[in-house]
Amino acid sequence: MRLEEISKLDIKLLVAFVTIMEEGSVSRAAERLNLTQPALSKSLQRLRELFNDALFTRQAYGLSPTTRANELHEQIRPILKSLTSLMAPISLDVKNLNRRFRLAVGESELENFIEPLLDHLYQEAPNVRISISTWNDNSIEGLLNSSIDIGISTLATTPAHIRTKLVGYTEGCVVLNTKHPLFDQDSLSLDDLLSHHFVTHHIKHNNSNYYFYNTLQKLQQQGYDLEPTLETESLMVAMKAVKRGMAFIVSRSIGELFQKVMCEKSEFFPVKLLPIPKEVSELDTYNDSHPIQMCWHERDNNDLAHRWFREKIIQLMRETPWITAP
Structure with a gap:
């Protein structure tokens, strides 16, 4: 089957086929899928046309699958299982997370969280590694080219594609x-x-x-x-x-x-x-209450591990006596 033929497939048709196979009846399969019997019968007709096979023959006890239907059933079940996994909510196993995070942080900001962060990683995420460099004039470029994952500084402005979050204020x-x-x-x-x-x-x-x-x-x-x-x-x-x-x-x-x-x-x-x-x-523009910003690239915004790591740093910084939460 060529790609253009695959585009004709409808996941709902595959679900209908497997349900009919399991139930051995269009009416019971329709009830299970919360569909009307005519609607499911129409799906079955489309499946027959798609695979050029009757798929099921009517017997006294219900529907009997053809040889081709049995072959398809063995092929389609793992596909639907994979699709189920694909649609399942993504979870993060911090205990087994194996990743390096690269930070660019000023010394003053680093002092606010580094010790409790190391303690937390040692206990909760032993396979996580961190690389720390000093925030400088080239750090924004590092965020843009992926050589830096997270920056923490007293930034006033950032370019497009760089997200920021106010951590708090320091004096x-x-x-x-x-x-x-x-x-x-x-x-x-x-x-x-x-x-x-x-x-x-x-x-x-x-x-x-x-x-x-x-x-x-x-x-x-x-x-x-x-x-x-x-x-x-x-x-x-x-x-x-x-x-x-x-x-x-x-x-x-x-x-x-x-x-x-x-x-x-x-x-x-x-x-x-x-x-x-x-x-x-x-x-002083901020009356000696200077905003501390965390910044990261848009591409990492929905990365679960990245989000966990940056939120942990923000939490630890806000727990220190030197940061006033916004």
């Missing part, structure tokens, strides 16, 4: 240790911040999507030059700078991580966290 802080001249203060003004050396983490002046970029521009328009003494993507470098008395502007999740790590190290002085200066927050 910044200033980390000081006892070597900083303003360590004993309970708050900092913008002038306080500008009058001393400070270090920043992942501030990219060429990336207009980065949440602090617009604030820097506004401050410069007002005559403030909020240029850090040191910019770094390395938390180790930032830690050494704080140790030597620099203020560190960073997300509160990283700030609290710093506080914990530095207090545990005997060679470091104690550190404290202070709010971002009010003058900076007031100029």
Whole structure:
């Protein structure tokens, strides 16, 4: 049978044929299928024309299948079984899921979920593997070309075919240790911040999507030059700078991580966290409540495994004290 002949097949005809075979009666088969007897008789006539065979002969006890009907029955049953499986709801076996997910995440966002995520995967999805890179200016292209599965950042806009979901909001802080001249203060003004050396983490002046970029521009328009003494993507470098008395502007999740790590190290002085200066927050588009977006390509939107993984990350991020749910 050629493809154009296959197009003549109607699944309903195959279902009618198998039901008649099982019931041995058009009337009983019609009742089972909730059809009228004339309608099912019409389907049987179409089947006879399609396969060029009588298929059934009438006997005293009911219908008797022909040899051709018995052959067809053996062929059609597995087809209908496969179609039943095809139409069954898709399920996800997380325990046996064998897949690698590639993430592009900023360090500040990563701190919000990585530890509980690793615990969850170890217990619930031991065959799932993850690859993590730092979110950068090329990460959107990675989502488009399939080299990245999920991105998490403070994105303002995304291109077509990239879906986004607001995870929540996070705030910044200033980390000081006892070597900083303003360590004993309970708050900092913008002038306080500008009058001393400070270090920043992942501030990219060429990336207009980065949440602090617009604030820097506004401050410069007002005559403030909020240029850090040191910019770094390395938390180790930032830690050494704080140790030597620099203020560190960073997300509160990283700030609290710093506080914990530095207090545990005997060679470091104690550190404290202070709010971002009010003058900076007031100029900030988000008033120091920065939206964290998750993004992924449209092609993965209905992938059950992908959906499970991204929803698990969102759940874990929203359970942390550093993310305010929308």
